[in-house]
Amino acid sequence: MQRVHQSPTDPEFVQNPYPFYDRARAAGSVVYWDEYGLPCVFGHAAANAILRDRRFGREIPADKQRPIAEHTAPFYAVEAHSMLELEPPRHSRLRSLVLRAFTSRRIEGMGDEVEALARSLAEKLPEGPFDLLSHFAEVIPVVIIARMLGVPEEMKDQLLGWSHAMVGMYQAGRTRAMEEAAATASAEFSQFLRDYVETRRRAPREDLITSLIAAEEQGEKLSTDELISTCILLLNAGHEATVHGIGNGVKALLEHGGPRDWLSAAKIDGTVDEMLRFDPPLHMFTRWAYERIEVMGHVFEPGDEVGVMLAAANRDPGMWDAPGRFDPARPAKPHLAFGVGLHFCVGAPLARLEMARALPVLFEVCPKLRLVGKPAYAGTYHFHGLTRLLVER
Numbered sequence: 001m002q003r004v005h006q007s008p009t010d011p012e013f014v015q016n017p018y019p020f021y022d023r024a025r026a027a028g029s030v031v032y033w034d035e036y037g038l039p040c041v042f043g044h045a046a047a048n049a050i051l052r053d054r055r056f057g058r059e060i061p062a063d064k065q066r067p068i069a070e071h072t073a074p075f076y077a078v079e080a081h082s083m084l085e086l087e088p089p090r091h092s093r094l095r096s097l098v099l100r101a102f103t104s105r106r107i108e109g110m111g112d113e114v115e116a117l118a119r120s121l122a123e124k125l126p127e128g129p130f131d132l133l134s135h136f137a138e139v140i141p142v143v144i145i146a147r148m149l150g151v152p153e154e155m156k157d158q159l160l161g162w163s164h165a166m167v168g169m170y171q172a173g174r175t176r177a178m179e180e181a182a183a184t185a186s187a188e189f190s191q192f193l194r195d196y197v198e199t200r201r202r203a204p205r206e207d208l209i210t211s212l213i214a215a216e217e218q219g220e221k222l223s224t225d226e227l228i229s230t231c232i233l234l235l236n237a238g239h240e241a242t243v244h245g246i247g248n249g250v251k252a253l254l255e256h257g258g259p260r261d262w263l264s265a266a267k268i269d270g271t272v273d274e275m276l277r278f279d280p281p282l283h284m285f286t287r288w289a290y291e292r293i294e295v296m297g298h299v300f301e302p303g304d305e306v307g308v309m310l311a312a313a314n315r316d317p318g319m320w321d322a323p324g325r326f327d328p329a330r331p332a333k334p335h336l337a338f339g340v341g342l343h344f345c346v347g348a349p350l351a352r353l354e355m356a357r358a359l360p361v362l363f364e365v366c367p368k369l370r371l372v373g374k375p376a377y378a379g380t381y382h383f384h385g386l387t388r389l390l391v392e393r
Helices: 011-015 018-027 044-052 070-079 090-101 104-108 111-123 132-137 139-149 153-170 176-202 208-214 224-255 268-278 348-365
Strands: 031-033 038-041 284-289 293-295 298-300 305-309 386-388 390-392
Touching: 018 031, 038 044, 044 284, 044 293, 044 305, 070 153, 070 176, 070 224, 090 208, 090 224, 104 348, 111 132, 111 139, 111 348, 132 139, 132 224, 132 386, 139 153, 139 208, 139 224, 139 348, 153 176, 153 224, 176 208, 176 224, 208 224, 224 268, 224 348, 224 386, 268 348
Parallel strands: 038 305
Antiparallel strands: 031 038, 284 305, 293 298
């Protein structure tokens, strides 16, 4: 197995990780990334195979679990009930219950609200250079998920603060201060939701929290801790995906001559998928091997962890012609921006809906939108999003 070297916090890598991905992919189907201390896969075939193989999973094997530091305990108390970190049978039960409440009908029913919110925000955009992330991209997903949950949307800044602090736990090079901030946010967010859930038990409404409380399968319901973790997951994961999906997508559009006809009703779905393939919000996801498995000639032993490089797989020349070119007209093929298999992102339909309904409105209201300066990515790997997106109407 070839070894590759690349600091995930190196400024050049942060701004453009794709040349490294190309080198790593060329080095072999499975390569060892020294800085992570992990075998990793950078090609589409290997990534797709691992994500679909039930012999790999997210749940840490018992003999690989490490003691939880006391100052991070509140964060991991939430993680312990997150379906993102669990495997069947518990994962199956949680996902089934969540999907009974987070239905496609409920998501589709938010389309007009997304469009109305996008129009309201777009019409209020300031004159002169402004940050599209803070004025538009960050607002839409947090307001929509707040409305769906039934949480007052006036709390959006507090929800964003909690979300940003918690996702810091997944970043390369996290510090003790980041861990303490994540723990504080986890405790405060959990207590808020615990009180809110009890209020909804006494006074049900037509919202997602009430539906999650009521969801039942074969006599089983979500416990309060599971419900809290699910709500936090829907906000944190959904928010990060949509903010960076919109930000990275608008950047790509403007760097390639503007939206042209790419945001028309006939082409918007393909354009959204190309945005997600070309520059996705999440670049790395890990899996654990639960038994001896051979993948592309490499044997994983039980307890081995592997890094699955989603963004690298999305630029695999064995899957796409000229994968480094942004081309919304390219033939549709399944990308891995939202994963695949058992842990396919439950919020993917909502993220796609928000992008598909919000972006046409943005460019309808601001047809002359243009970049001001060169956008810069934040050092938040393995998330990949901009620090800000300065534009002018």
